[in-house]
Amino acid sequence: MFDSRHIKTFHAVVTAGSYSAAARALGYTQPAITQQMKALERSVGTPLFTRVGRRMRLTEAGEALARHAEVILDSLAAARQQMTSLTRLRAGRVRVCAFPSAGATLIPEALARLAADHPGVRVELLEGEPPDSLGRVVRGECDITLAFTYPGLHEQIPEELAEIPLLEDQLTVVLPLGHPLARRRAVKLSDLAEERWIAGCLRCRTNFLHECAEQGFAPDIAFTTDDNLVVQSLVAEGLGVAMMPGLVLSFLRHDKITGRALDPASRRQVSAYVLREHLKIPATALVLDELKAVAARRVGC
Template sequence: MFDSRHIKTFHEVVRAGSYSAAARALGYTQPAITQQMKALERSVGTPLFTRVGRRLRLTEAGEALARHADTILDSISAAQAQMNAITRLRSGRVRVCAFPSANATLIPEAMARLAAGHPGVRVELLEGEPPESLGRLVRGECDITLAFTYPGLHEEVPEEVVEVRLLEDQLTVLMPTGHPLARRRAVKLADLAEERWIAGCLRCRANFLHECAEQGFAPDIAFTTDDNLVVQSLVAEGLGVAMMPGLVLSFLCHRKVTGRALDPASRRQVSAYVLREHLRIPATALVLDELRAVAANRVGC
């Protein structure tokens, strides 16, 4: 393995033509130059110079290394520049995997803040529901995962993963605007026991069924879809009602849909997950900071 300092010194010896001239150019003593060249020769396993009188002549191995020295030093310089850009947050890439309602709300706001302050940091967006999204984090397919859990659901988080709590998202019921209960500020699930329902992802559906059971009824699930916009369209057409996260209220697309909070209130925990070692990566830490800042403005949403 080459030492970059030795390559730099070798390059200067070749350019200057002697150890003494290289020492003057680099600000070293001549013995220091001699020691570095001996160390480099031990590294490559063969002499790099021979002496002809007072002049140095490159051996065949020395000529081969000299042909590559410029490229090696340029590559090292480019790598150092790139590392400096990343550590100073002038560049970098962060892959974020989030569930749909977070991708439609928290992520755009956080990315707008990021773009304003650090335009060189790029974010790749992926979509996934928990627990699969946590699996993608552990497999190295993303750098940050946004996921949610419901009360009573114990999330098995690997030891190498850190949870960063963002906010508690209050659950709501979406119903047609003309629905009799739409005039209330909050509604009870039991008051909607006779309605047809639209259910979401597996984790949301499991919590929905649990809450309905707590209220003493089994819901009539007419439709099942993970697509928030499809849910809204079905509700708008009067085909059912849906229990949805409060984040969805930020992008209601239908005037014929009204969202009302549950009574008693029910919430889910929204968190970011990251590998413990990645907390030290500047761009990853920055994205987490922006997510925390955006979530702080939505506390109790």
């Protein structure tokens, strides 16, 4: 195994033509140069130099190593430069997987802040719902995933993941604007027991059925879709009502619908998940910090 310091000294000896000239160029003593070259020859297992009178000449092994030395040193310099860029956040890539309502709310603001302060850090955005999105982090398909959990479902998180809580997202009921219960500030699920419902992803649907059962009824689910805009359109046309996360209220696109809080209040936990050993990667830590900052402002609003 070569020591990079020995390769650098060897290259200096070859370039300068002697141990003494290399010592002057590097600011070393000549005995230090001699010691390093002996150590390098021991690593190689053969002499690299031979003396012809007062002159030094490369052996066949020395000539072979000389051809590689400059390339090795250039590669090391490039590697050091790239590592410096990564650690000082001048460069880096972070793959973030987010569920749709987080992708429409938390992610854009966090990435805008990141782009302004650290334009060399590239973030790639993927979309996925838990629990599949958690598996993508474990499999190395993304670096960070945003996911949500419901307190009543006792969901298991892979033990290799670190959880970074971001916010509690209050659930709401989305109703057509003319619905009789739209005049209330908060609505009980049981008051909507006779309505047709629109359900979302598997995890949301499971929680919805659980909460309805807690209030003593089984909902009539007429439609199932993961697309928030489709849900809004169906509600706007009076085809059903839906239980949706509070994050969705910030990007309602229909003036024919309205959101009302649940009574009693119901929430889901929104968190970021990352492999524990990746928490110290500078670019990953930076993206997490931006997400936490954006989430904190939403909680304070």
